[in-house]
Amino acid sequence: MAMVCISDFEAYAKKYLPKIAWDYFAAGADDCTTRDENVLAYKRIRFRPRMLRDVSVMDIKTKILGSEISFPVGIAPTGFHQLAWPDGEKSTARAARAMNICYIASTYSTCMLEEISAAAPGGLRWFQLYIHRNRAASQQLVQRAEALGFQGLVLTADLPYTGKRRDDIRNGFRLPPHMKVKNLERAFEGDDWSEYGLPPNSLDPSVTWNDIYWLQSLTRLPIIIKGILTREDAELAVRHGVQGIIVSNHGGRQLDEGPATIDALVEVVEAVRGRVEVYVDGGIRKGSDVLKALALGAKCVFIGRPALWGLAYKGEEGLQDVLRILQDEFRLSMALA
Amino acid sequence: MAMVCISDFEAYAKKYLPKIAWDYFAAGADDCTTRDENVLAYKRIRFRPRMLRDVSVMDIKTKILGSEISFPVGIAPTGFHQLAWPDGEKSTARAARAMNICYIASTYSTCMLEEISAAAPGGLRWFQLYIHRNRAASQQLVQRAEALGFQGLVLTADLPYTGKRRDDIRNGFRLPPHMKVKNLERAFEGDDWSEYGLPPNSLDPSVTWNDIYWLQSLTRLPIIIKGILTREDAELAVRHGVQGIIVSNHGGRQLDEGPATIDALVEVVEAVRGRVEVYVDGGIRKGSDVLKALALGAKCVFIGRPALWGLAYKGEEGLQDVLRILQDEFRLSMALA
């Protein structure tokens, strides 16, 4: 089977991943309306292509928070990469470095931050943080990430509680015994580690905007806030001193029937008025989707499920295939638009 | 089979109820357009979720007409609960009391009002009334309900004649011999009891707004009018001194191709301007639907078919399962939105 477009990797992953892993990655909240809208909303946007420009040389490099990347696509934070490929996040880190793009490693990684760093020294990486009730554990994570050379701290804002993903409930989703949320292995006590590899209710639902100040007191890393969908929250984010905003609905896994991210991007970009960088994730399936997001004001996009499908196909190499296809398609759609 | 969401109960009921009972509960008028629109209209409404609020403690209790309920969901009046579960409305009353919510018992109950009261003493209940040509029968019903401690009188306004439900006609729908419209057993004469358990044409199609005054003369119970879909009728209802309005199209069983209730709610709330409480029924399938209705001005929602599916699953216990799922989903969607 030739891998021609991102959907080919999706089909491969659906066919070859264990059902419980496929379902976990594919899951959306409730009716999965928002998950699917993320993709459909891109299809409703139309180009107005212009002709007869010299497109013999095109530069698709860009910078995010001052670091150069080879093209405006990065890896969004997603959990449990070992469910997709034995080497897990180490493969992800290697592929990202090989392609010279940014990889946002998740709190819910199945590899230690130290392993991730060692796997691809010198790669551009940010660290994604959930704030747990055990604040000391969160503080320690931030400081480990900074010490290991991660260059940004991504705070996820849309998960005070976990969304209701029906298939995970039906499957009784648990991590296989040999996988762990390794970075938090010693952070919690008790016997029940049933909620996505951690004890239930370990997340802190009392987090507010003021906790941005707390994070700023812990680290000199730039803070990027992930999960913003409205102009009001975008304004609050800027006022609290973040360096970047990722417009995201968590891949449609949290609140169902909110806006598609590409639609929300427009109002966030308008509210931010260039004061901080704005990124977007969710629903990217083609190089032309990247171009649309950039045309609507995003500085870079991040891919979640497509990266996992690439891993599921051939680990580091498969993820590079995915990224190269997006890169080629992005360059071609720039030339044609 | 895990019961994860309301659709699971629907699938169960469809599979295990006798076809004639399933068809009766599922029936919509004519092409069932409005029945289905009730559900689809919710899906067209989008949240604008806000982030980083402290949602560690949430209070979802509320009051309707002064009575506290555990969350803003009640049981809409529907007929013939024995078709779903042998104990019929007695089970419904028990489940509603256990969950501390309001149950509106129907004129078309298969249990006596006295049995319903005795099954769950102290529960919050309203009584739903159709006005029959035999006005004395209607008067007696109202006064029995008041004497038994029902705390509200719900007048259904949208059934001067019964809507055309094709499947009931095809099935030749009749109550099984051992079931009766018990509260009206001695109210009518004659041999033909073929129209939904009563003689044909027993309903009074000459009822007008002035009959509200007649009801007020019979009882001190607050009167809630059910079946309002326009701002004009909402204004008339307020002027005639009702205490509450249920925006309803009878689950799409009366006039087909009227508005979805969640759409009609907006204009009714606007017309009422807070002078009386406004509720809505029809199309609620998820906790987030409840949140949407409240955000659009409803004080409480009522569920019809989902309650019957719960009864069909496991009687009182199944209905509690349905209510608990809605409660959990409602709380979660509040936290995430």
Place this chain on the structure above:
Amino acid sequence: MAMVCISDFEAYAKKYLPKIAWDYFAAGADDCTTRDENVLAYKRIRFRPRMLRDVSVMDIKTKILGSEISFPVGIAPTGFHQLAWPDGEKSTARAARAMNICYIASTYSTCMLEEISAAAPGGLRWFQLYIHRNRAASQQLVQRAEALGFQGLVLTADLPYTGKRRDDIRNGFRLPPHMKVKNLERAFEGDDWSEYGLPPNSLDPSVTWNDIYWLQSLTRLPIIIKGILTREDAELAVRHGVQGIIVSNHGGRQLDEGPATIDALVEVVEAVRGRVEVYVDGGIRKGSDVLKALALGAKCVFIGRPALWGLAYKGEEGLQDVLRILQDEFRLSMALA
């Protein structure tokens, strides 16, 4: 099989009519977009139902051009009723008289006008006219109709040439040998009678508005023009002295991708401003469709295919069944709206 709604008759006809007859009745031009839009457009219209009116007595009688009919539905002109039922238009005439409604007999009838008249003396009937190149034949038809007591002359304006109905071409549609366009049997010479029972090109494509004056010179019957879809043509029709307008797109059999008739009705009614009566045909499938058309300004609607399905079911009796269902549904939807 219980005949509960009009679709039941459609299903019956599709199952039991010869394919060539079913295809001929069902045919729409080109992609059948307009044929289907006629039906779909009704479904997009929403009622705003009002409650608590005294609907114990309802009068659904009305008048068209001064003649009383039992309810505002008539039989639109359609050809070749013998394809549906052996007695053909004689059955149609009997059913229409029995129901006390208006039947518009087509030029393309398979019974003589004299037979139609004799079958149901005293029934309210109009005669539908195509103008042929052989004007003498058309003149004779008009005068026969008037002499036989037809009370209106319906000029079809939308058929200078016959629309392209793919299935008729594929089927090589011809009338069976024992059927004839009887009213024109002696009007044309030559051997080739292949175009819907007449010689090709017998219709006169040079007809203009001035021919209304010619018709007025031939008869004292009121003239109703059928096939108007725009405000401009409605204005012209009024100025040329017609007594009525039937908004029609010939059941979607002529120009594909014009407007649905219920949509065109609105602009025609607005342009006419009550100066002449306006009717509509196309897409009526339920009693509530009739109510919608009346609410939008039609004085009466005419049904085409549903009448043929009734004939196909049981001739005169089947057509009465269809009309009675529409009448009951119309009365019920009035009561509920």
Place this chain on the structure above:
Amino acid sequence: MAMVCISDFEAYAKKYLPKIAWDYFAAGADDCTTRDENVLAYKRIRFRPRMLRDVSVMDIKTKILGSEISFPVGIAPTGFHQLAWPDGEKSTARAARAMNICYIASTYSTCMLEEISAAAPGGLRWFQLYIHRNRAASQQLVQRAEALGFQGLVLTADLPYTGKRRDDIRNGFRLPPHMKVKNLERAFEGDDWSEYGLPPNSLDPSVTWNDIYWLQSLTRLPIIIKGILTREDAELAVRHGVQGIIVSNHGGRQLDEGPATIDALVEVVEAVRGRVEVYVDGGIRKGSDVLKALALGAKCVFIGRPALWGLAYKGEEGLQDVLRILQDEFRLSMALA
């Protein structure tokens, strides 16, 4: 099987062409959204038909750039006609001349320009040009075409690089060994002729508006620019002195998710204000589509895939069948609208 409408030819071609050839002709870029939108956009446009005009005589002849054609449809440039029929472009040329319409021969023809000319002397033909890196080859092509009596030069503006057509990649599309891009056989060196019959990267992606001046210096033929989709580019085209504009998105084969051509036509016509002739291709499937395009300001339409389906059916004769059907449908829809 009767060939009644254009879709019949499509079905035939799909059934009888080798899959690789069908896929090549059918291919659209990426998700084929724009390819399909070209057709769907026509279906969203509604006629406002007028009645009772004398349509006994209709003249459907017109002129493009001063040359008379029998009706406003021409053959758009498409490649590799030998994939559809052994005689390839020679058959196309003969059919176009027989119908007295304009045929735009593609650079990617599988017959020599000289063969095309010789096959149908005196026919109205334009030549379609891609500009290659080897400018001398392009210059020579233009001058050969002019010398052979081609009467217009069509510059394709939307192919600096070839669009991504997934099925061609999956099929490893190559021309069969006995077919060649004959007009460029000696223009390029090297061994790899894998990109649609030419060496990869032979097209010049540095072409700009100034190259219009270069073309004007090479030839006295009128220049028509193909691939314009915006008012801005239409204005530029007029300012650079072209004689005609073909609104086109290359059949949806280049940039996916741009506008449908019939939608883009409106803004181009408005911008051009009659200064040059405007044509459109893409999505024409019925005679009424031609009428819609003309009503929206096109002087003539060009058909791509339908011509290939005609060739695939019966070569020159099949293409004439397609054109005759479009002509009949166009005339009929004019009469009915």
